[in-house]
Amino acid sequence: MMFCVMMKPSSFLMLTTLILVVVWFFSSPGAADAAENGVVPWGSQRSVLEGSNGGNSTSLVLAKDRTHRKDPLEDLKYYTGGWNISNDHYIASVLYTGSTLFLIAAFWFVAFGIFLLLVSMYVCCCRRRRYGYSRFAYVLSLILLTVFTIAAIIGSVILYTGQEKFHDSTKSTLDYVLGQADSTVSNLKNVSNYLTAAKKVGVDQVFLPQDVQNNIDKVNNMIVSASDALESATNQNKDDIFRYLDAVRLILIIVAAVMLALAFLGFLLSISGLQFLVYILVVIGWILIAITFILCGIFLVLHNVMGDTCVAMNEWVNNPTAHTALDHIIPCVDPATAQEALSQSEEVTFQMVRLVNGIIANISNVNLPPNARPLYYNQSGPLVPLLCNPYNADKTDRTCATGEVDLSNATQVWRNYKCQVSSNNICTTVGRLTPGMYDQMSGAVNVSYGLYHYGPFLTNLVDCTFVRETFTTIHKDHCPDLRRYSRWVYIGLAMVSDAVMLSLILWVLYARERRHRKYTKLVDATSAQTSFESK
Numbered sequence: 001m002m003f004c005v006m007m008k009p010s011s012f013l014m015l016t017t018l019i020l021v022v023v024w025f026f027s028s029p030g031a032a033d034a035a036e037n038g039v040v041p042w043g044s045q046r047s048v049l050e051g052s053n054g055g056n057s058t059s060l061v062l063a064k065d066r067t068h069r070k071d072p073l074e075d076l077k078y079y080t081g082g083w084n085i086s087n088d089h090y091i092a093s094v095l096y097t098g099s100t101l102f103l104i105a106a107f108w109f110v111a112f113g114i115f116l117l118l119v120s121m122y123v124c125c126c127r128r129r130r131y132g133y134s135r136f137a138y139v140l141s142l143i144l145l146t147v148f149t150i151a152a153i154i155g156s157v158i159l160y161t162g163q164e165k166f167h168d169s170t171k172s173t174l175d176y177v178l179g180q181a182d183s184t185v186s187n188l189k190n191v192s193n194y195l196t197a198a199k200k201v202g203v204d205q206v207f208l209p210q211d212v213q214n215n216i217d218k219v220n221n222m223i224v225s226a227s228d229a230l231e232s233a234t235n236q237n238k239d240d241i242f243r244y245l246d247a248v249r250l251i252l253i254i255v256a257a258v259m260l261a262l263a264f265l266g267f268l269l270s271i272s273g274l275q276f277l278v279y280i281l282v283v284i285g286w287i288l289i290a291i292t293f294i295l296c297g298i299f300l301v302l303h304n305v306m307g308d309t310c311v312a313m314n315e316w317v318n319n320p321t322a323h324t325a326l327d328h329i330i331p332c333v334d335p336a337t338a339q340e341a342l343s344q345s346e347e348v349t350f351q352m353v354r355l356v357n358g359i360i361a362n363i364s365n366v367n368l369p370p371n372a373r374p375l376y377y378n379q380s381g382p383l384v385p386l387l388c389n390p391y392n393a394d395k396t397d398r399t400c401a402t403g404e405v406d407l408s409n410a411t412q413v414w415r416n417y418k419c420q421v422s423s424n425n426i427c428t429t430v431g432r433l434t435p436g437m438y439d440q441m442s443g444a445v446n447v448s449y450g451l452y453h454y455g456p457f458l459t460n461l462v463d464c465t466f467v468r469e470t471f472t473t474i475h476k477d478h479c480p481d482l483r484r485y486s487r488w489v490y491i492g493l494a495m496v497s498d499a500v501m502l503s504l505i506l507w508v509l510y511a512r513e514r515r516h517r518k519y520t521k522l523v524d525a526t527s528a529q530t531s532f533e534s535k
Contacts, residue, residue, distance in 0.1 A: 060322035062312035069093040083312035084325035097304050098297030101494075105293035108501065112286050138513040145267060145506040148499045152263035155495025156256045162488025163252035169481035170245055173474060174238075180470050181234045187457050188227035191345070194450035195220045198348050201447055203359045203440040212351050219344040252489065255292060259496045262288060263503055270507045273514055278507050285504045289497055296493035303486040310479035313471040342458050345451045346395045352448045353389040353407075356441050360384050364417075364432040377421070381430040384417045387445065390452050407449040411442045 061082035071079040071093045079093040195216050198208065207213075262285055269278045316326050365383045368376040387410050388400035400406060405413045418438050419431025427434065433441070460466040 060315065060319050060324045062315050062324050062326070063308045066311050067093065067308055070096055072096050072099075082325065083308045086325070094304050094308065095301055098301040101293050101297030101300060105290045105297070108293065109286070109290040116283065116286065138510075141506055141510040141513055142271070145270060145503060145510050148503040148506060149263050149267040152496055152499035152503060153260060155492050155499055156260035156263075157492075158488060159252065159259075159492025159496055160256040162485050162492050163249055163256070165481070166485035166489055167245065167249045169478065169485055171242075173478040173482065174241060174245070176473065176478065177470070178234060178238055180466075181230060184461065184466070185227050185231045185234070187454060188223050188230070190450065191454045191458065192220055192223045192227065194447050194454070195223070195345070195348065197443070198352060198447045198451070201352065201440070201444045203356055203437065203444060206355060206359060208348070208351050208355060212348060215344050216348060251295075255295060255493070256496070258288060259292060259500055263496075263500050266503060266507050270510050270514075273511075275511050278511050282504055282507060285500060289501045289504065292493055292497040292500070296490050296497055299486060299490035299493060303483065303490055306479070306482050306486055310475055310483065313479075314475045317468045317471050317475070342455060343395060345455060345458060346391055349448045349451045350389060350391045350393070350395065352444050352451075353387050356444050356448075357386045357389070359437070359441070360386055364437070377425060377434055378427040379419075379432040380427070381419075381432055382417070384432050385413060387448075407445055407452060410445045414438060414441060 061080070063083040064080070067079060067082050067090065069079055070076045071089050072095075073089055073092045079089050081087055081090055084090045199213050199216050201207070208216075262281065266278065266281045266285065269281065312324075312326070316324055363375050364379055366375075367379065370376055370378075385403050385405045386401075388404035388406050389398055390407065392398045414433060415438070417431055417433045418435060419427035419433065420429045421434050422428050425434060425436070457466075460469075
């Protein structure tokens, strides 16, 4: 029976794609212990679970077209392995999508750093030459500086809006996944509670067979292990995940605010002629622009990983029987394995209903003589209807026979067959069930109904219907926003980086032209005055 859920925290997943957080919730360090108890961990290969049936499955390359990218580990040959976060070539190929921005950041940092160094050496070591003044260059640099400052402001607004929406959509996705995990934990604990109660339920001192009780212990241990592992994984990692998410949000807010302030302040200082402060901003901007280009590359990679993951999840949902790169993370079992996982809960339900019906048929509905104590308790009146067993002896679904009561309303129907009893537990009114028997039978019905009610949940859990439904919801309701707003973020970062970079260059050019203009006007004024005095 497969219930154990393993947890292997992955910093790569947390930093690159939070929509796979559901994967984390189906893994845990206790795999070895769980396997010793007969539990097949969700982190094991599906081929092991399928056994001899594995040969009938086909392989599927997830997101094959979307991940067709150059692989730097293979001399820039195209990667063809599809989505696979455990494949170094996939990771390298998706990181390569941000290489242009990383190279721009490196080139900018080195080239402009050398430029600043040369300018500083020239200013310190060489005599200043007198330059002419170009009105066209002065006006053009001012216009371009204004345009790029406005572009930087627009980019900062896009970046801030994008990060806010990206944070909200990512948080919404995580809340959904955490809700699914919490729901699973709650359902597993409910099943465990019903199984525990089944061992204690007895009607008229008749209990479940010992072999069934032993099987309950075995199955219950598996379920408790699974629910504890899943709950522990959720509690241990959700705070870290949200902390990473908040940290990313804070970094982007700071970047948007600082770059906006830098562009605006640089513009004001440039047109004010405060050259010394402008040069300080140039040095600060030189470093910040390189950092922003790197962040832009990181978010471009993140955007591509999210897109790959969304496509991969959708293809996996549409091809649940094929071998894929998701198998080692979320392996699914075949129907035979799923049926085996349910057999014990079905057996308990079957035996519990059989026990109750045995009491009804052999004691409650039999008119025994007074000397047949303790089976005799003056039972009389209409016969108590039998309880409908939802399963046949071979555990196939069974249709209720005429006159049988369903698990859902048996306690209400049987209430009409209760009698009042004396101090020695003998019926003093018409009826075939003493209050004690009724309570015991009601307890048995509640346990049986609970196990029967959670049967579909167990099936969905072990055959991956639960995961497929989760992935379908993520792909349909969450992926569009995640991809859209991650694109907004890297577009905003790119706009801010480019605009501030060009603005920074124009700060220097405009400051130069302004200085030359001032110098030219001063020279012209001096020449005019000298000419006037000579006359």
